[in-house]
Amino acid sequence: MKLVSGAVAVLCAAATLSACGSDSGSGDSGKSGNLTSVSFAMASPSWNAGFAVMAVVEAEGFYEEEGLKVTTNLFPSATQAAQQVAGGGADLGLMTVEPVAIGHDKDLDLTYFDSYWPKWIYSLQVPEGSDVKSIADLKGKKIGVTAVASSGATFARTAMKLNGMKENAASLVPIGAGAQQINAIKSGQVDALALWDIQYQAVKNAGVTLTPLPVKETADAWGGGFATTRKKLDAKKDVYERFGRAVAKAFVFSQANPEAAIRDLWKLHPETRGSGPEKKAMADAVKVLEVRLEGQGVDSKTVGRIDEAGFTRSLDFLASAGLIKKFPAKDVYTDEMFTAINNFSYDDVAKKAKSAG
Missing domain, CATH: 3.40.190.10 (Periplasmic binding protein-like II)
Structure with a gap:
């Protein structure tokens, strides 16, 4: 359909062609020393304070705690991130609902296992x-x-x-x-x-x-999260659980000390600091981060939970516009890893964040 600006064609091509543009080479995760290598496609044209959590997870060593060595590559749109995952250029991706829902009818086999945007963004x-x-x-x-x-x-x-x-x-x-x-x-x-x-x-x-x-x-629709192919999820469920748990720790850290989270972002990606007085730069960045932290479930220890009613609402929106044929939300997501993703000490992570100054 013209409405999706070629997204369907791009995603269909990804089902049969190797993905391109990824610095990590093959999307198949493997061993790197004692760590499992994972390639991650993030749908964002650039790093910014809204993705500070994804800088925290690296800067604070949460990937390593979970036995992972993660290579992150940015892609300008959710469609392109989905293309990387479906075509084998990445093990998993962070993307909004549309490309996964559209890809369902094209048998791309993409499925969410962890939430990042609890609301439609x-x-x-x-x-x-x-x-x-x-x-x-x-x-x-x-x-x-x-x-x-x-x-x-x-x-x-x-x-x-x-x-x-x-x-x-x-x-x-x-x-x-x-x-x-x-x-x-x-x-x-x-x-x-x-x-x-x-x-x-x-x-x-x-x-x-x-x-x-x-x-x-x-209104009240779900926004999106981390997705991979069903085949990869079935084969390496433990790897994806560990990835989700590392990100959950970063959310807890960021909520406990947003300024420390922004400092982690600036350390890894100095271009996000911008110019001008540091006090204003920090205040502005924290406001952006707080938008992302809202509704994440840190207080209720439910980080990463995918709301079925909200996801259904998203699919209703896409179906009403003729972008997809209606199907059950659980065709493209699983909540079976939710307990494992939250299996860590929230208090210990929060203490680490507060001690960061």
Whole structure:
């Protein structure tokens, strides 16, 4: 379908072709000394404070604690991360719901085993004072997206279709990430944005006040998480449990000491520090991280839990837009590893975080 901007074609190709663009070579995990090597495809065009948790898991040695040596590679979209996993270029990936759901009908065999985004992360927002008051008002307007093939762009098209509009009723303008997004909205290059939660927080940090355009179909929907192929999960279940547990520890650490988490991010990826006074840089980064920490289940010791009702809500949204045929959520996720992923001392990890200063 045109609505998904070639995502189906890309994913179908991945089922039969070797994936490309990964620095880690083969996606088959193997031994590296006493550690199990794992290649990980993360759907993000760049490192930022919203992924500080994934820096913590490396910087604090949580992968090593679980006997893993993880190589992380970034890919600009969830579709491309899914392609890597389905095509054998990565052992697992972090991705939103759409490519896994779309791939279900194409027998790509992708399945989630751990949550990362407990809520739907995409939305449409406009600058305060805009004459755009509803999705219908977007006709003839310019919507800023990270890329025209991004999940945010797919969301914008889908939201317009569900509101009786043609997918090309508004123009999608690629504005990249970071400062480019802020400049685009401040200068009036775009009339609206189709981004995700942490990107909106970054825009707000820059002094831009935004107003959401409600999309009722995604209220209380699940956002996405870590996925692999069913074949790999069945063959190496223990490896994926250990990966999930390492990430869960990083969530606990980050909630206990968000500033320490940001320092870990800056240490591993100094480009995320930006310029300007450190106090403001830290405050802005913590606000972005806190968006990601919200609702993760650290307090209830349920990190990584996939909510079936929320996942079903996501599938309902995609089905209502004609992107997929409806199927049970558990066709593409498992909760059988949830207990093992949370089998560690939350108190010990929190103490480690607090002692980090």
